[in-house]
Amino acid sequence: MGSRLTEEQADFVAAIRDFAKRECGTREQRDALTAGGREAHDAGLYGRLADLGWLGVCLPEAYGGSGGGLADACLFLEETSYGMVPAGGFVTTVIAAKAYERFGTERQRHDVLSGAVRGDVLSIAMSEPGAGSDVGALRCQARREADGTWVIDGQKTWISNAHCAEYILLVARTGEDKHGGLTMFHLPAGTAGVQTRRIDTMGGREVNDVFLTDVRLPADAVVGQVDHGWRQLMAGLDHERLFLAANMLGLARRAFDDAVGYVREREQFGRPVGSFQALRHRIADLATEIECTRLLVREVALDCDAQPDKPFPREASMAKLKATEIAKRAALEGMQMMGGYGYTTEFDMERHLRAAVISTVYGGTSEIQRDVIGKTYGL
Numbered sequence: 300m301g302s303r304l305t306e307e308q309a310d311f312v313a314a315i316r317d318f319a320k321r322e323c324g325t326r327e328q329r330d331a332l333t334a335g336g337r338e339a340h341d342a343g344l345y346g347r348l349a350d351l352g353w354l355g356v357c358l359p360e361a362y363g364g365s366g367g368g369l370a371d372a373c374l375f376l377e378e379t380s381y382g383m384v385p386a387g388g389f390v391t392t393v394i395a396a397k398a399y400e401r402f403g404t405e406r407q408r409h410d411v412l413s414g415a416v417r418g419d420v421l422s423i424a425m426s427e428p429g430a431g432s433d434v435g436a437l438r439c440q441a442r443r444e445a446d447g448t449w450v451i452d453g454q455k456t457w458i459s460n461a462h463c464a465e466y467i468l469l470v471a472r473t474g475e476d477k478h479g480g481l482t483m484f485h486l487p488a489g490t491a492g493v494q495t496r497r498i499d500t501m502g503g504r505e506v507n508d509v510f511l512t513d514v515r516l517p518a519d520a521v522v523g524q525v526d527h528g529w530r531q532l533m534a535g536l537d538h539e540r541l542f543l544a545a546n547m548l549g550l551a552r553r554a555f556d557d558a559v560g561y562v563r564e565r566e567q568f569g570r571p572v573g574s575f576q577a578l579r580h581r582i583a584d585l586a587t588e589i590e591c592t593r594l595l596v597r598e599v600a601l602d603c604d605a606q607p608d609k610p611f612p613r614e615a616s617m618a619k620l621k622a623t624e625i626a627k628r629a630a631l632e633g634m635q636m637m638g639g640y641g642y643t644t645e646f647d648m649e650r651h652l653r654a655a656v657i658s659t660v661y662g663g664t665s666e667i668q669r670d671v672i673g674k675t676y677g678l
Contacts, residue, residue: 319382337503339387349418362412368604373545380549388420395421395468402523422464424455441471447518455509481528502653540619543662547626554651558633613675620668623658630655
């Protein structure tokens with residue numbers, strides 16, 4: 300695909316852009332949908348995306364999806380991010396849905412994947428107060444009773460979209476081995492003993508603490524195999540990093556276009572500030588980096604689609620590293636070029652920065668991505 304889209308993909312992108320412009324093309328519309336920028340997800344708008352059939356973009360047709368590939372999902376993420384569509388629940392939903400598709404039982408796949416197509420939000424609960432990048436250090440405990448029932452106790456933190464999720468893909472400890480003692484569980488969000496508390500951040504209220512107290516799940520709540528959670532997590536990391544990269548690519552493009560639009564109009568010393576060499580060169584460098592990122596993300600997505608059983612740890616980590624870092628840079632540079640106006644809430648640039656700066660932390664920090672890339676070279 301590279302820089303070129305198929306006719307069907309081009310039509311898909313055009314339709315998303317039209318939807319974004321119509322539904323949230325003005326600051327007033329976006330503020331109304333996001334409580335003034337504090338919320339990343341609007342259920343009503345998300346439902347309209349479901350009605351259009353777009354939420355099943357890369358899910359199997361057997362469960363109501365369109366049967367498309369990762370490249371199509373990346374286009375959807377890129378364009379909704381660029382259009383500032385408050386559909387923040389989709390990122391965790393598509394990541395979790397692919398895990399259920401690979402490892403879930405037929406009943407789990409039917410309930411979860413069909414629900415995701417209809418507009419249900421999914422969440423993933425891995426991180427804990429003492430376990431972030433080192434997932435193997437998690438302590439949330441799942442113990443099996445004599446009748447096969449699982450009892451779970453512990454705390455999760457930084458859990459995106461848990462407050463609006465229908466199901467949570469929970470990772471808990473079932474054995475003593477650091478990596479060999481983890482298991483995935485299918486957890487309906489309304490299960491007794493599950494308490495969610497939202498965390499206020501500079502980017503709004505998207506993440507949560509999740510407390511699990513004497514939570515009881517049936518024997519068939521295991522997703523995949525007991526004590527195989529680490530392997531199953533590793534199998535999905537390429538997709539997760541790719542989806543996050545696509546999301547931040549859209550944000551980088553939006554921050555760039557907003558900055559260019561501003562410097563074309565803003566005048567100082569009798570001419571537009573964008574005509575000064577210092578800003579022209581910044582724009583040129585950003586444009587080049589964003590184009591490189593776009594080609595990288597789309598090529599990795601194509602590679603994953605062409606060889607679905609092959610891991611792409613180097614390429615996926617490169618895409619995540621590059622896209623998140625360029626999104627942060629585009630927002631910072633945009634704010635600098637806009638001067639004081641970039642810092643005000645009157646313009647979107649400060650919102651872009653708040654969304655971009657955390658992207659180099661979640662889903663594996665930039666330092667972790669560099670470490671992964673280095674290891675693929677035998678270092």
